[in-house]
Amino acid sequence: MAALAREHSVSRGAIRTAVVNLLPEYTATDPGAPVPELPVVLDMPGKVADFLRAAELEPVERVTLDQGMTVRRGQGYTLRVSTAPAVHRQLLDRCQPLDGGQGTPTVPAQGKARREYENRVSALIPTGP
Structure with a gap:
């Protein structure tokens, strides 16, 4: 131009x-x-990614996880996920059982991983109505 x-x-x-x-x-x-919402790149803790891979997900959520890039971190890993903020919120909602409750046993490391992901999602994305 x-x-x-x-x-x-x-x-x-x-x-x-x-x-x-x-x-x-x-x-x-x-x-x-x-x-349209632009994609946001967030690091998802491996414990959250493992839980979500075993869960029943919507097709867009499954594709998002499949396209994530694995980054090794010491003994574990993080999954670098690039997707719309709404999909990050959906994934976060799906991993609520990691905090325990409803007869689900609580694993402290998984709960901490979910809270880390929640903090990353809330820091970048204003919560909707």
């Missing part, structure tokens, strides 16, 4: 306006349409 502006001795804004006028099908038609 800058090269076109220099070549024709006009501003970049003029080039942008001309492109919008010539190609209206590539501009947003509904100004009130929701903006």
Whole structure:
């Protein structure tokens, strides 16, 4: 765009306006349409990832876990997951049993791992309504 502006001795804004006028099908038609959420990269503790892999997940959640990148950390690992904030919240909701309750035995390390993931999700993503 800058090269076109220099070549024709006009501003970049003029080039942008001309492109919008010539190609209206590539501009947003509904100004009130929701903006899609951009992916957020978070490190998920391995204990949480292992639990979620054994759980029944929605297809988008399963794909998210499958596409995560494993990063070795000492004895364990973390899974670097890149997905929309809403999917991070869904995954966090699915691993609630790691905190125990409802007749589920509590494993302190798993509960701590879930809380770490919860802290990462809450720090980057404002909670919804």
